[in-house]
Amino acid sequence: MSGRSKGAPFKNPGWAGNTGEFDLSEAQVRGDDFVGERPKHGGHASGAGTLPYMLADKEPEARLFEGEYQQRFEKILTRYPTKRAALLPTLGLAQEIRGHVNPETMDRVAELLELSPAYVRGVTTFYTMYNKAPVGRYLVQVCTNISCNLCGADEVLATFLRYTDTELGETSEDGNFTVIEAECLAACGFPTCVQINSRYYENVTPADVQKIVEQLKKVGD
Amino acid sequence: MAYPYVSDKEARVVSQGFGDPKQRRIDTYVERGGYGALKKAFGLSPDAVVDVVKASGLRGRGGAGFPTGVKWSFMPKQPTKPHYLLCNADESEPGTFKDRELMRWNPHQLIEGCLIGAYAIRAKHVYIYCRGEFFETNQVLARALEDAYAKGYVGKNILGSGNDIDVTVHQGAGAYICGEETGLMSSLEGRRGLPRVKPPFPAAYGAFGMPTTINNVETLCAVPHIVANGGDWYRQWGSEKSPGTKLFCVSGHVNKPGNYELPLGFPLASLIEDVCGGMRDGNSLKAVIPGGSSVPILNAEEAMSCKLDYEGCVTAGSMLGCASVIVMDHTTDIVKAVRRMVDFYAHESCGQCTPCREGSSWTAQIMRRIEDGDGTEADLDTLMQITQQMVGTTICVLSDSVAPPVQSSIKKFRGEYLARMKAARSTEVPVAVPAGVA
Amino acid sequence: MSTTPPTSAPTAAPSAPAPATVTLTIDGQTVTVPKGTTILEAAKTIGTKVPHYCYHPGLSSPAMCRLCLVEVEGAPKPQPGCVTTVADNQVVRTVSDKALGNRQGVLEFYLVNHPLDCPICDMSGECDLQNYVHAEGREHGRGVEPKRVFGRDDFGGDVLFYGDRCVMCTRCVRFMSEVEKDERLTVVERGNRSVIDTFFDEGLDGTHWSGNIVDICPVGALVSKAFLHKARAWDLEHTPSVCASCSQGCNVELHTRDNVVQRVKPRENLDVNGWWMCDYGRADYEWMNEGDRIEAPLVRQADGSSKAVAWKEALGGLLARAKELQGRPVKAVVSARASNEDLGALAELVGALGGGEIVYRSPRSAEEIVLQGFPTLARRKDLAPNVKGAELLGMHRVGADDATGGLDKVRAHDGIVVVLGDALADQDERFGASAALYVYVGTQLPVAARAAHVVLPVTTHAEQEGTFTNHAGRVQRFWPALTAPGMARPAWLVLGALVGELSGEAVPRTAADAYAALAEAVPAFGGLAYPKLGARGALPMISGAAVSSGAKGA
Structure with missing residues (x-):
């Protein structure tokens, strides 16, 4: 980073x-x-969005949702009544880490949110902000x-x-x-x-x- | 530091903090009377708050102009399920740039509006669906929200009133259609942003299947002012049917483009001349789109007599939409401009309904061919007909939005189209070339 | 969204209040339907089919194809018939200028990017796009722009996807998510670039019901690999039948050409299978086309060889020998793939010969495969269509779950041995060698029939009329789709003739006679007759009340 x-x-x-x-x-x-750092911690648990950045330094092979990213992911989950609703922010987070959303990422996100990989692919490709490559x-x-x-x-x-x-x-x-x-x-x-x-x-x-x-x-x- | 441009014609209500970096700090906001309206609202019953907003005549600022108080009154009075308030901050109508400014200059105003709205409709959770591209705006909102949580303006037992309201900023991911209210709900739920058939209406079956109200950022920003000062106060501006002030987003070929908050009913001619400092380089006016790319284009003559409120724009042959005034001078290549707008709709169609999915891209293909000089006059008839086939036949109105720019431009600027046709090209008809395009 | 509940009225609900009805006018005709009915369904009741793609009665209605828009008086815009519910005094027009104009417009949009490759498309002749455009489309297309190209994709399983032909109705996506509840399909991208796809290379492999998406695809976008380029729709004959792949008894149609079954399609029956069937049943038809059939009765000669003889000779010899042996205990082996009529005739024969034991063997799978979104439909554990029928006739199951073994006593029996339909695949040529009389009644000649004194050729269920009793006790008819080879005859006819000679009773001339005799003899089949069964079957009446229907989840 x-x-x-x-x-x-x-x-x-x-x-x-x-x-x-x-x-x-x-x-x-x-x-x-x-004075302070960019709020990687992801803001107030029930309020402020966990805002993904599009960073210059991308790590396509980075492990997803570990350490501070795990915490941010868990915070995201608390903000919605359903797991499905966490899909967009979670994909955003994955893209912040890896720079784009590849099939492996979709598969992992699907697993985390108990959705089908095909469904996640459908959603990912609907939105232009997710880089598919x-x-x-x-x-x-x-x-x-x-x-x-x-x-x-x-x-x-x-x-x-x-x-x-x-x-x-x-x-x-x-x-x-x-x-x-x-x-x-x-x-x-x-x-x-x-x-x-x-x-x-x-x-x-x-x-x-x-x-x-x-x-x-x-x-x- | 003056906000890029200000005008003494303005009546600044929601735009008060524009240009002042201190405004976005919670201390400054409270010092200047912020969150006072929230306290006042908590002193009233939810229905009384709805009544104040009804009395003000505030109409939805997202484009449709539906009366806000009436919309709120559709919500069940005795909640049996969680209610949701969604703030539509997915601003992406070409020509519109007001919500981003409202959120980044004065985030607490929006948060306060959301809280009052939630209280009025008996919701305990507000989602601000903020456009994903707005990283900075999201950031400002997030910080503001954290501060508001810390000071007890949001969250459990707000200000000791016993009211619990959470506010969450949700970031979109790049889809114009998520600015359509049911598309927004689909997207918030983690789905493809597909608009849904109504009925059921959101007030009965909205986000997550619960009663839901969706309001535009500007609408909610006006709410604290109305609650603080009363409905009559708001009616000092505008007309009987279109009361209050409105942010006009002026872009295109004027000297001073920008956001101007003006009373509804303000003359378009004066907006261009007096407020925006006239046309760029003293050029002459060719056309104006008064309400964002989805409304019919006005030619110079129509524009000069247009009054900028919901009714006035209809009289002039267009619509107010979200008051995004796109001004074009005589150098404008109308065909290219319309083609670019149609490309946008083709790109942003969600692809559900056949007329929109196929029609928007087909229209774009024909427009591109005409722009490239390979069109025929028969193509204009085809364009008129297929865009008409797209009106009123789909789930949402994105499809309907293709017709106004295409049809109005063909009617009003047919000559420009004809000059692009195959037949005309050989005879060297001069084609308007916009400045800056090689 | 759940699937539509069965529409047939419950048989025993006398005290239920009469449902509220709504009366409206559709194209000038007055229609009265239950409250909550959609305009599209209401129109169906007067025989008006409003064109549509995305609507399917077994799926949720997204109202996105926009083809079923109808004119409703007083509404500012045309309304989608598939989701707009009827209201009293509503005036609906489905064929007005406005409605027709809209359909013509929408159909034109469908053709903008459609490849119009009807001559090489499997769906041609039964394609809703072809039909609608032919009926109501524009005479000439106006599209001159280059068409969008998606190409072809193998979705795995039996499904092939032609992206260019797709009308984006998303029935397939909704079937997989709402009915099979295995969300393998999705719409990828958006707008005009939208295309149906799976998760990259994942495909549909491992799903059990995906063949249904080929059926519900209104155009030639999803086609069956097994049927690819095999036959044209207009050359196929459709015969109602019942799937013989398990004991669910899915109602199906056998599509035949030139006396060959080309494919199997589900036939709507809300009490049994809805609109669906599993992939196993769908693929289970090649055996009906097998050519190595016994085409004439065979009688074993003194030198051990077999001789093909006429029916009269075969049955005459058999009767003479049977009369000699009358009273010797009979041991019979039947197949649970035989019809009720066949099994009933066999039971009668055993009785006429003096009685004995009848056993059956039938394969069983370890687990049921339930269709999650239509849970009364499953691929049942019993992988034969008429296990219930055999049970009701007092026959006993023997052998292992793979339908082997359990025949030791029959194998060495020294009295009369009769085999009906069991292929005896696990037995060698010494089966029945010690029997005084061994009669093999079947379609193909296995090694284990070498010792048979008489071999009688019979028809498969695809070649004869009859009934099966499904796992819930529902008796369902099937019809002959193929002409039987050579001298093969239905088993009920062959066995019935023998019974008639032995007992002096009337010989059944038709399958209906055979069933009537069965219904009279066995209470479990009582109260029903062929006309009453119709095309969708019924539950037998026992002392005036219908046997509870498993299909309704009771």
């Missing part, structure tokens, strides 16, 4: 902040006095829906493809980037919106792309 450094949003692509005037540091999110360290999702599109999203997408040297939906050779088109990310007033792992980048113009890509590459070094 990559480390987090306060006040340097680019250092932690797992953290969702903003660029420019919307930039939220972790301190701002919690309040000025907040490995993706790059950075999953770049460029919104090209109507509002962003009107403001040049197609060009932003093309520029991302150029600077990451990859094809749409493919992972770049260095394993750093997978660039895909996204549907509306609900940041239409701040076009173009680009989601990179967990983080939204708003008001992205083609001119910003090179800088973003360079910075992300540096984090990888």
Whole structure:
């Protein structure tokens, strides 16, 4: 898991902040006095969601739901009246650990939640946020829906493809980037919106792309 | 720090904390009167809270505009089973970006609204179904919720009132259809997010088979203000049928896009000119979508006379939806814009109902062919007919949403379509090329 | 969601209040149905079949195919007939311009990506898409876009999946989750990319009822591997029958062409098997087509060889010898696959010869395989169709659970030995060698029939009319689907003729006669006759009350 450094949003692509005037540091999110780690523990037992991150460092072979992840999984179960309802958060958690949801993961999750593997596959494939195959360290999702599109999203997408040297939906050779088109990310007033792992980048113009890509590459070094 | 843009025309009720990072802290929120409405509500009977909301005339802000108080009154008065309140925070209608702002700037306002709503419908558990892509928003909400639990605003015996209400943030996983209320319930239950046939209605058989009410984020955010100040206070804005204020999400070719909270009935022309600083680069207006991608497109003339409330938009030939105003200037390629919206519906159709599953992707294929210059005029008739075949024939209204942009654009901008046709291409008819597209 | 309960009225519920009814108008006709009936089911009662795919009476109704939308006066939108319940004074139109227009629209959508490969599709001729489009579809398609391609997938078991033909009704997914309760199938992906699939390579192997998804698939998306490209639907003759694979007695149809059974399909009977049958029963038909049959009566000659003779000669010789031996104890071995009529005739014969012991051997499995979502249906432990019938006739089970052994006394018997139907697979040629008279009545000639003085060729249940008594005591009829080879005749006819000669009683001329004689002689079969049994069978009447039905879970 990559480390987090306060006040340097680019250092932690797992953290969702903003660029420019919307930039939220972790301190701002919690309040000025907040110091602490990302709540891997998963929040209040009955309330706050156990929020999976899409992290740059993925461990496809990692053991699932052990140690702190076991605790988070158990917390998830307490929040719903049925085990089935824990399926989406549990898949999210599995993806946070492994970076994608493969058949073996589905099988394990099915076993944990007493569901059939086929059922879990059906649910997993319904939702776009579960990566069914490995993706790059950075999953770049460029919104090209109507509002962003009107403001040049197609060009932003093309520029991302150029600077990451990859094809749409493919992972770049260095394993750093997978660039895909996204549907509306609900940041239409701040076009173009680009989601990179967990983080939204708003008001992205083609001119910003090179800088973003360079910075992300540096984090990888 | 001014929120990206503010306007003196605004009547800021739910958007009060926008732009103020302190607002999301529980201490600041309480200092500014937060959770006062919750205390007040606990002093009333649940039915009295419903009555206050009914009196305010608050209508659901998720798009359908159903009166909130009336919706709440459908819930059983004598619970024999657990009741659930679901907050629909799966914001994903193209052009809409208000709920994310509400949650990340002022999470406690939503939590307070959820608690009051739960109390009114006699629910002990609230699920906030938050869109999965909103990692940051989820994070803000989660932190706020932890603080609220710690201070005793949520959980067992809230504020010593004897009321137990739990609030859980549930993260979606990427599916527009989960913003449809029955699809949301399916998804919350850990299923594919397939909408369900009504009846049974959620108030009788909802999430986990229990009586359930589903409200939009903005609706629930307005509730604490209404409970604190009374129904009449809320009616100072808007009209008889559409009272109150509404967040307008303005995007597209205006100088100052953003969220503006305005009284319902605000003129669209003034929204563009006075509030949003006019058209980008002084360009002229071509079209406006007043309520998100699922409503008919207005041409410039219609837009100029449109009043932004539920009735006014219908009069102008469109719908208010969730008040997502997408403004397009004269450089806009309408065919491409509509094609992109149809692609969205084809991508997001859950695939249950045949007209939607097959129709949306078929429409997208035809639109793509027309955009690529391989269309014929007969394709326009086909488009009109097949989109009409998709209206009113499916379980939910996603299918119905394909028709408005396609049909309205063909009616109002037929010339642009014809200019793309095979026949026209050879004669060098100028085609509008949007700025920034090579 | 549970399956629909049996619709037949309970036989003994005189004090139950009359169910509330609703009267409405469908296409101008007044219809009165019980409250809570759906429009689609109400329309069926007046012979109107509203086209549909996703609805199946044995499954939950997701109302997603949108084909059964009907016009209901006063409703703003067309309503799905499969889930909309009837209301008093409702006015429903299933063939109005609106309803037809909607169906035409939906059918057009179905064809957008359908491969239209009817000429090579097994379902052609019995396909609901073909039928509906032919009846109500557009004359010409408007689709010119490239079609979506999913290809073919082997689901394991007997099931092959043609993704491109699928109409996404999800009946198969719901059958596996709601009825078999082994959720092997799912819809993968969403929207226009939705496709039915299993969990990667897991497939359907190890399931016991998955063949039913082929039956309920309204199109050619799920097809049987065993039936693949074997016959066209319009060439098949359908004969009602009863599955002979276990004692459940599932009602089935034998589909034949050119005197060969091509496949077995379940036949609806809510009291026995609903709409379903197990995969074992479904696959258990090749034996009906076997060619190595005894085609003529065989009489052993003095030199030990056998000679094919005419029936008259065979039976005449047999009678003469039997009369000589009358009074010698008889030991008979029967098969529980023989019909009630056959077994009854054999019992009569044994009685006419002076009495003796009749035993049967029948394979038993260790466990019942219950269909979880329709628990009155199971693959029963008794793997023969008429064990109950044999028991009711006072015959005793001998031998092990694999239907071997237990014949030591018969084998060495020095009186009269009669074998009906048992293949004696575990016996050698010395079986019955010491018998004064050994008669083998069967379909194939085993080694153990070498010592038989007379061998009589009889028909299988697929070649004759008759009844079986299922595990719950229900008597059910089957009909001849195949022409018997050579001179083979039903056992009840052959044995009945012998009984007639020995006792001087009337010889049964038809299976119905044979049953009537049985019903008269044995109280356990009383109160019933062929017309009363109909196609779905009935429970025998004993002193005026029906024997409790196991099929209803009592």
